[in-house]
Amino acid sequence: MSALDPRLAREFGLAGRVAVVTGAASGIGRACAVVLAEAGAQVVLADIDRAGLAETAALIGAAATVQPTDMARRDEIAALAAGALGVHGRLDIWVNCAAILVRKPIVEAGEADIDRVIAVNLKGVYAGCAEAAKAMRATGAGAIVNISSAGGESSPPGLSIYAMTKAGVNAITRSAAREFGAWGIRVNGVAPGWVDTPLGTGGFRDASGALDPTSYAAGLKARAAASPLGITGEPRDIALAVLYLASDAARFVTGQLLRPNGGIAMP
Numbered sequence: 001m002s003a004l005d006p007r008l009a010r011e012f013g014l015a016g017r018v019a020v021v022t023g024a025a026s027g028i029g030r031a032c033a034v035v036l037a038e039a040g041a042q043v044v045l046a047d048i049d050r051a052g053l054a055e056t057a058a059l060i061g062a063a064a065t066v067q068p069t070d071m072a073r074r075d076e077i078a079a080l081a082a083g084a085l086g087v088h089g090r091l092d093i094w095v096n097c098a099a100i101l102v103r104k105p106i107v108e109a110g111e112a113d114i115d116r117v118i119a120v121n122l123k124g125v126y127a128g129c130a131e132a133a134k135a136m137r138a139t140g141a142g143a144i145v146n147i148s149s150a151g152g153e154s155s156p157p158g159l160s161i162y163a164m165t166k167a168g169v170n171a172i173t174r175s176a177a178r179e180f181g182a183w184g185i186r187v188n189g190v191a192p193g194w195v196d197t198p199l200g201t202g203g204f205r206d207a208s209g210a211l212d213p214t215s216y217a218a219g220l221k222a223r224a225a226a227s228p229l230g231i232t233g234e235p236r237d238i239a240l241a242v243l244y245l246a247s248d249a250a251r252f253v254t255g256q257l258l259r260p261n262g263g264i265a266m267p
């Protein structure tokens, strides 16, 4: 078997690049950080969960640094970009992955629920795009990847707040792609289908957070059955899509939404 062609390794590789990943303490964000580091990038891990950040950093080793960051706070997001520049002297990639989800019917959701989710999922991504672009535009190149969701297009019942924020993320992605293109910065979205993570399994947990094995097994089966491939996703499936969009292999790609979802939706 022949090795990966050096040209392909250059196009898909991230040697010498610096990447910020938000939501890096768990699930898809953790997988993104690991995969970007495997591709050769130095990664700056951001999240509010310090213990989870330390676990991700331990998985990656020397290529990782940690900057605890609340993506609901603009000052901390600006400090995250400044911190990456301060440590590494450059910023090439920014993955907006942190998000939260509230499961409530529209008639039961309150102002506090709406504000809490918008603060992280929508304002956090908006600020992440802005601070990343300010840090990247000096170098005349960069890639921003916003993690959206299949729910942003399918709007499932009980997930209205989450879905509207993800639809907003798709809008931010397009606006930013148009505004930042002249600076050589590409902006794309990734809209995963269901993935087995703490956020994904939230619907199968009781009030204490314990997983109900029966509803988990049934939920997994139903989600797999909705896919023409008969499978559900793993965090790494999403991280590999992010790697493509972050790499030079995607130099002609901006303002797009990539949908690693097992084929559950084909808009």
Ligand SMILES: NC(=O)c1ccc[n+]([C@@H]2O[C@H](COP(=O)([O-])OP(=O)(O)OC[C@H]3O[C@@H](n4cnc5c(N)ncnc54)[C@H](O)[C@@H]3O)[C@@H](O)[C@H]2O)c1
Pocket: 022, 023, 024, 025, 026, 027, 028, 029, 046, 047, 048, 049, 052, 069, 070, 071, 072, 096, 097, 098, 099, 100, 120, 147, 148, 149, 150, 151, 191, 192, 193, 194, 195, 196, 197, 198, 199, 200, 201
């Ligand atoms: N799991 C799925 O089925 C699925 C499907 C579609 C899209 N997504 C998206 O993938 C992304 C990652 O989700 P996941 O499934 O890995 O969930 P997860 O719960 O495993 O990870 C989310 C991370 O975001 C962090 N976070 C929450 N609030 C934060 C804040 N204010 N500041 C900084 N970090 C914060 C959490 O601490 C956690 O580490 C999210 O954008 C989510 O909407 C997930």
